[in-house]
Amino acid sequence: HSALTQPPSASGSPGQSVTISCTGSSSYTSTYKYVSWFQHHPGKAPKLIIYEVNHRFFGVPDRFSGSMSGNTAFLTVSGLQAEDEADYYCSSYEGPKTVMFGGGTRLTVL
Amino acid sequence: QVHLQESGPGLVKPSETLSLTCVVSPDSISGFFWNWIRQPAGKGLEWIGHIDPVGNTDYHPSLESRVTMSLDTSKNQFSLDLMSVTVADTAVYFCARGPVWFDFWGQGILVTVSS
Numbered sequence: 001h002s003a004l005t006q007p008p009s010a011s012g013s014p015g016q017s018v019t020i021s022c023t024g025s026s027s028y029t030s031t032y033k034y035v036s037w038f039q040h041h042p043g044k045a046p047k048l049i050i051y052e053v054n055h056r057f058f059g060v061p062d063r064f065s066g067s068m069s070g071n072t073a074f075l076t077v078s079g080l081q082a083e084d085e086a087d088y089y090c091s092s093y094e095g096p097k098t099v100m101f102g103g104g105t106r107l108t109v110l
Numbered sequence: 111q112v113h114l115q116e117s118g119p120g121l122v123k124p125s126e127t128l129s130l131t132c133v134v135s136p137d138s139i140s141g142f143f144w145n146w147i148r149q150p151a152g153k154g155l156e157w158i159g160h161i162d163p164v165g166n167t168d169y170h171p172s173l174e175s176r177v178t179m180s181l182d183t184s185k186n187q188f189s190l191d192l193m194s195v196t197v198a199d200t201a202v203y204f205c206a207r208g209p210v211w212f213d214f215w216g217q218g219i220l221v222t223v224s225s
Contacts, residue, residue: 036211038155045204045218046155051211089155093210097168099145104154 004090004102011108017078020105022090024071034093035073037066040104041086050075077107085109112137114205114216122199122223128192132205132216135186143209144188146179148201149218156201160209161188195223 005023012018022035037050048057050066053073063078073092077084087104094100118130132144146158159169161179169177178191192199200223206212 034210038212040155045215046212047215048211048213051213057213091155091157091211098171099157099160099210101147101155101157 004092004094004100006088006090006102006105008103009106009108011110012077012080013110014080014082016080017076018080018107019074019076020088020090020107022073022075022092022102024073024092024094026071026094033068035066035068036091037064037073037075038089038091039084039086040089046089080109082109112207112214114207114214116203116205116216116219118203118219118221120220120222122195122221123225124196124223125194128190128195128199128221128223130190130203130205130219130221131187132189133185133187134207139181139183139186139188142207144179144181145206145208145212146190147204147206147212147215149204150198150201155204158190158192158203197223199223 010018033053035053038046040046049060049064053068054066065076067074089104090102113135115133122128141163143160145160149155161167165181167179176193181188202218202220204218206215
């Protein structure tokens, strides 16, 4: 069973775009394409923003988008806003019968 | 909107069993996968395991020797038992719905392991 690797931090100014990566070390990541992204404001419940690589969950602004290349998934936040400052986690089916999370990326809006 | 609410003791002694329950409303618990996820202080999220609609379970490899999950459809809730806890099991524990993505989460419950 493999881990997912995320950069510990990312930052951008309001209005800019930021991309966060999530790299899986097994073929499960690219084969099954069950990568999800969550936004987590500390002290609150995490929120699903992207599922199955590039599908936005209900009510999520289209400023959030997901993509994938090989074993690496990407979350892009366009038009950064102050409320986007949070921790972002990816997760994926990393089989067999196991789900893994990345270590999380703290996004700072400068 | 599906609402999940965790409950259980906030303090557990080392070597004892941590037991939590997650009540789901207003939708029925039937037909979905249900998960437990935790977050130690200052650390990232860790998937503990899930239980499917018929009660089959899958657990994180590092925890599977100590974890049991169960489903109670009559009470619309599911449960977690984590045995032989240590201070390393101190964390906020979340319940969440989903197979491999988690669309609805509880607010989380802090469980501290301490004597």
